[in-house]
Amino acid sequence: MRILSIFGTRPEAIKMAPLVKKLETEPGVESVVCVTGQHKTMLTQELELFQIAPRFDLAVMTANQSLNCLEGRMVTGLDAVLEEAKPDYVLVHGDTTTAMAGALASFHRRIPVGHVEAGLRTGNIYEPWPEEMNRRFIDVVSDMMFAPTASSRANLEAESLGGRIILTGNTVIDALHLVCARLDQDDNLRAKIDAKLPPLRDDLPIVLVTGHRRENFNDGFGNAGGKGISAALVELAQSGKMQIVYPVHLNPNVRGPIFAALGKEKHVFLTEPLEYPVFVRLMQRSAIILTDSGGVQEEAPALGKPVLVMRDVTERPEAIAAGTVKLVGTDRATITSAVLELALDEEKRQTFTRLVNPYGDGLASERIIAAVTGKNYLPFASALPTGYRHPAKNSARHTFIARSQDVMADRRLSTSQPGLETTPADASAHSCLPGTKTPSLCCAIAQGGGCPRPTE
Ligand code: UD1
Numbered sequence: 001m002r003i004l005s006i007f008g009t010r011p012e013a014i015k016m017a018p019l020v021k022k023l024e025t026e027p028g029v030e031s032v033v034c035v036t037g038q039h040k041t042m043l044t045q046e047l048e049l050f051q052i053a054p055r056f057d058l059a060v061m062t063a064n065q066s067l068n069c070l071e072g073r074m075v076t077g078l079d080a081v082l083e084e085a086k087p088d089y090v091l092v093h094g095d096t097t098t099a100m101a102g103a104l105a106s107f108h109r110r111i112p113v114g115h116v117e118a119g120l121r122t123g124n125i126y127e128p129w130p131e132e133m134n135r136r137f138i139d140v141v142s143d144m145m146f147a148p149t150a151s152s153r154a155n156l157e158a159e160s161l162g163g164r165i166i167l168t169g170n171t172v173i174d175a176l177h178l179v180c181a182r183l184d185q186d187d188n189l190r191a192k193i194d195a196k197l198p199p200l201r202d203d204l205p206i207v208l209v210t211g212h213r214r215e216n217f218n219d220g221f222g223n224a225g226g227k228g229i230s231a232a233l234v235e236l237a238q239s240g241k242m243q244i245v246y247p248v249h250l251n252p253n254v255r256g257p258i259f260a261a262l263g264k265e266k267h268v269f270l271t272e273p274l275e276y277p278v279f280v281r282l283m284q285r286s287a288i289i290l291t292d293s294g295g296v297q298e299e300a301p302a303l304g305k306p307v308l309v310m311r312d313v314t315e316r317p318e319a320i321a322a323g324t325v326k327l328v329g330t331d332r333a334t335i336t337s338a339v340l341e342l343a344l345d346e347e348k349r350q351t352f353t354r355l356v357n358p359y360g361d362g363l364a365s366e367r368i369i370a371a372v373t374g375k376n377y378l379p380f381a382s383a384l385p386t387g388y389r390h391p392a393k394n395s396a397r398h399t400f401i402a403r404s405q406d407v408m409a410d411r412r413l414s415t416s417q418p419g420l421e422t423t424p425a426d427a428s429a430h431s432c433l434p435g436t437k438t439p440s441l442c443c444a445i446a447q448g449g450g451c452p453r454p455t456e
């Protein structure tokens with residue numbers, strides 16, 4: 001079976017890497033990778049880290065590319081790739097223009113598509129824009145939809161689509177496990193990575209910031225008359241109560257305003273986009289994470305870090321229910337007070353280390369491959385919090401309402417709960433590889449290693 005994986009941006013590369021590495025060694029599978037090159041530097045970083053050698057690279061990135069131009073060039077380029085590679089199955093990830101183009105080009109050629117990270121919804125096609133529409137379209141044409149959580153599965157079920165829905169967990173947790181295991185085991189690597197970070201003080205909490213959403217261009221990243229994201233960061237930096245590290249996305253609509261507003265602030269470190277292990281280490285060392293990113297919302301809860309999300313709505317409601325994520329929008333005053341509240345209360349921050357990560361157990365890639373190749377797999381234990389309501393049926397824009405006692409009740413749902421998909425062994429019982437003997441981070445990742453199955 002020839003499986004073509006198509007991706008093109010940094011987060012897709014991180015989240016597809018564990019899957020691609022496992023496909024490379026899967027008996028009976030010929031794995032082919034096509035990158036669109038929607039991102040350049042930020043994609044190359046990840047391909048090198050995970051040692052992925054794409055057979056096709058469409059190299060479509062141009063400075064400040066428009067969505068229509070990007071999509072058109074990708075669909076045309078992918079058509080030629082599909083003609084040459086003749087895959088039996090195509091895998092795309094998430095909601096980027098690359099994923100949308102990959103699904104459309106495959107649909108036009110009647111090649112079945114598997115959608116990794118399917119079913120995320122905000123219920124508003126302009127938030128995030130254009131991602132919400134991309135993922136809806138991809139699910140409509142998908143043969144298999146790999147839902148990372150019970151709530152994304154419920155979204156898909158509510159839409160009565162034609163494809164098969166499989167609950168897998170999110171592959172980002174597979175990638176995170178690989179990197180964390182290596183960081184945990186290797187003191188030298190940790191020290192080397194720490195040396196790559198800005199000169200951080202020990203006596204001030206670290207606030208890690210990322211931001212790149214198109215909805216936040218202009219007013220959000222710009223100073224917006226002192227009311228937007230930049231204004232909040234200036235105020236927080238000038239409070240002297242924290243140090244801010246912001247690896248700035250390469251999009252010129254982000255870089256320009258952020259460097260203009262924050263470039264000279266004391267207590268603010270603006271960096272280039274960081275290699276994934278360096279970024280993970282920085283998350284580990286941070287007190288608070290302030291972001292509009294999708295992937296970071298999933299990773300930070302797994303690291304026990306509080307996350308404040310600079311959006312009005314999120315397609316990842318699980319961590320809000322679990323209490324590890326809070327929406328703070330893009331208004332200066334709201335961001336500032338939410339960050340200060342946490343920065344000044346270490347005890348409160350500590351409570352986050354004890355909260356549950358709802359996004360995965362490190363075995364999502366295995367489940368996806370098993371489903372595509374028709375093998376058995378261990379179901380992912382994910383309970384749907386009882387406060388959940390499907391976004392499309394909500395009148396309010398915020399899509400998730402869960403009371404803390406509901407969430408606590410859900411956490412108590414065990415493997416014996418009827419009607420729930422569960423792992424045979426307690427998912428928390430498998431360790432994240434502190435004992436693994438892998439020579440280097442690249443090697444561990446390149447070999448597609450991961451957490452052992454709970455039964456092993
Ligand atoms: C894209 C995705 C978004 C995802 C994000 C991850 C779409 C519509 N958006 O947004 O869902 O969250 O990637 O980061 O698919 N650039 C570089 N070098 C790079 C990467 C980007 O210079 O390595 C600059 C270029 O000027 C490029 C611009 O950033 O034109 C925007 O890139 P693009 O992929 O269109 O959008 P993102 O904002 O990165």
Ligand code: UDP
Nearest residue numbers: 011014247273274275276279293294295296
């Ligand atoms: N990330 C990284 N280096 C950075 C910033 C982010 O490796 O400097 C990783 C992060 O850990 C996550 C992914 O990139 O896995 C998120 O990418 P991004 O925020 O660009 O996209 P989104 O997830 O919002 O689509």
